[in-house]
Amino acid sequence: xxxxxxxxxxxxxxxxxxxxxxxxxxxxxxxxxxxxxxxxxxxxxxxxxxxxxxxxxxxxxxxxxxxxxxxxxxxxxxxxxxxxxxxxxxxxxxxxxxxxxxxxxxxxxxxxxxxxxxxxxxxxxxxxxxxxxxxxxxxxxxxxxxxxxxxxxxxxxxxxxxxxxxxxxxxxxxxxxxxxxxxxxxxxxxxxxxxxxxxxxxxxxxxxxxxxxxxxxxxxxxxxxxxxxxxxxxxxxxxxxxxxxxxxxxxxxxxxxxxxxxxxxxxxxxxxxxxxxxxx
DNA sequence: AGTTAAACCTGGTTGC
DNA sequence: TGCAACCAGGTTTAAC
Numbered sequence: 001x002x003x004x005x006x007x008x009x010x011x012x013x014x015x016x017x018x019x020x021x022x023x024x025x026x027x028x029x030x031x032x033x034x035x036x037x038x039x040x041x042x043x044x045x046x047x048x049x050x051x052x053x054x055x056x057x058x059x060x061x062x063x064x065x066x067x068x069x070x071x072x073x074x075x076x077x078x079x080x081x082x083x084x085x086x087x088x089x090x091x092x093x094x095x096x097x098x099x100x101x102x103x104x105x106x107x108x109x110x111x112x113x114x115x116x117x118x119x120x121x122x123x124x125x126x127x128x129x130x131x132x133x134x135x136x137x138x139x140x141x142x143x144x145x146x147x148x149x150x151x152x153x154x155x156x157x158x159x160x161x162x163x164x165x166x167x168x169x170x171x172x173x174x175x176x177x178x179x180x181x182x183x184x185x186x187x188x189x190x191x192x193x194x195x196x197x198x199x200x201x202x203x204x205x206x207x208x209x210x211x212x213x214x215x216x217x218x219x220x221x222x223x224x225x226x227x228x229x230x231x232x233x234x235x236x237x238x239x240x241x242x243x244x245x246x247x248x249x250x251x252x253x254x255x256x257x258x259x260x261x262x263x264x265x266x267x268x269x270x271x272x273x274x275x276x277x278x279x280x
Numbered sequence: 281a282g283t284t285a286a287a288c289c290t291g292g293t294t295g296c
Numbered sequence: 297t298g299c300a301a302c303c304a305g306g307t308t309t310a311a312c
Binding site: 002003006033056079080081082083084116118119135169170171178179180181224225226227228229230269270 | 306307
């Protein structure tokens, strides 16, 4: 589920309330993608720092004891996988069958619900140390980073022969777009998803980057997309899916030209495309 | 080296 | 109604 907008919406819902919160206890449910990597009891006594996002990951710093000294300092790298969501609960009910991680603090319980369990909660001593760095180091640029210029974006695309949709999904050129926003950004840019990345001209690359930024920004305004599972930290659903131009609209009319939106499959994933609005 | 399948899970929807 | 097949927001890992 969660692509960059959903993860960022989640971050915005938990960062301020949890800043400086004291961890009272923590518990794990069923196994997630990877083991926590540290006895869960050792999280108690920690103080939560500023939650930051990198790609679709959240980094939740924890420090123990005096700020400068503690050898126990580190944090949690969180990922919501396909079906995860985080809730910050004032009073947490008994965990349900899909509640796989609780961080109980004096400001409420941060609870991860994830039916499919593709999500992750992993301890690391820092974002830049293993195991977090193993996951984060391979990520591409943040989409809103001004350092990601159209020229750099175009140069990166030129190094790739794969379909542009697959390159967006891979996240090693630019992070943040998953299946929904990759489809939507390509539609907004008028580029067919099957176009080889290295065949995209400089002006079209610039257009794609702008479209990606616009799409992600609009989704942020709408609280992300809720297809099934996603809710923000307060339990609210996103609304972007209601104004998606192509995603999930196979067989329906294109909102721009009235033609029929098609579903094709690329890299085992559904791609939605308007063949008349999107050209190779 | 770069691209593409397989794998990890659960549950909802579709079709026979 | 039952059951099999297919589909779903992701991404690491293994295999061409």
